[in-house]
Amino acid sequence: MKLNTILIIEDEKPNADRLKRLLLKLRPVVEIVSVEESVASSVAWLTTHEHPDLIMMDIRLADGLSFEIFNQIEVKCPVIFTTAYDEYAVKAFKYNSIDYLLKPVEEEELDTALKSYENILEKIPMVSTAIEGLMNYMQPKEYRKRFLLAHREGYKAVLINDISFFCTELGVCKAILNNGNVEVVPQTLEELEKQLDPALFFRANRQFIIHIDSVSQVYNLFNNKLKVEIKKHSDIEVIISREKAPLFKSWMEY
Numbered sequence: 001m002k003l004n005t006i007l008i009i010e011d012e013k014p015n016a017d018r019l020k021r022l023l024l025k026l027r028p029v030v031e032i033v034s035v036e037e038s039v040a041s042s043v044a045w046l047t048t049h050e051h052p053d054l055i056m057m058d059i060r061l062a063d064g065l066s067f068e069i070f071n072q073i074e075v076k077c078p079v080i081f082t083t084a085y086d087e088y089a090v091k092a093f094k095y096n097s098i099d100y101l102l103k104p105v106e107e108e109e110l111d112t113a114l115k116s117y118e119n120i121l122e123k124i125p126m127v128s129t130a131i132e133g134l135m136n137y138m139q140p141k142e143y144r145k146r147f148l149l150a151h152r153e154g155y156k157a158v159l160i161n162d163i164s165f166f167c168t169e170l171g172v173c174k175a176i177l178n179n180g181n182v183e184v185v186p187q188t189l190e191e192l193e194k195q196l197d198p199a200l201f202f203r204a205n206r207q208f209i210i211h212i213d214s215v216s217q218v219y220n221l222f223n224n225k226l227k228v229e230i231k232k233h234s235d236i237e238v239i240i241s242r243e244k245a246p247l248f249k250s251w252m253e254y
Contacts, residue, residue, distance in 0.1 A: 130201055
């Protein structure tokens, strides 16, 4: 299954033209089926046409927020949101979203977002259409609530809400509990990122996944980076990159 068709929803022509140019450069065989400029025209187009494989959707349109589209019609395909405003980042992931790109959209970031879509396609079972499979794959799921970890000659349960953060050190993944205890978990951070509720846990960087209630203070650093201080662990510095900083701030405010 391949990415064949893309609908662009963008009310500023220079941005739409740039997006078309980048998409066709990165995926020359893809067909841009239409460029719509408003909530109303997007609803009309989606009502009268077969839905594309993917939608590139700006959030602020001339006649309102594009989230309104989802209130008027069932959108049967995944979406990559594009916007100049980072305050909608968390909300965007409630609406078929597989990624969220800040304007001006950069070629490398767009390519990464498209690869995320294609990687999901490779993992889904063979179904009648790529869209059906992808949407099934993206359905809300049950997130991990506990771990059953080896303990002495048996096992013990560790609840998710008792965990302050996860970190990896020398290839070993550890859960740091609120009481200061350290437990080794068999999963990698990449595996945990898929199993943990994104409303509670944030992948800060390659080394840390942090619980929202563990954040004590957040400091601005140079180049728009952030430093996060963890409760009871002021000696640990968790650095958020410039690219992730808007998502982190939206996550903390949600």
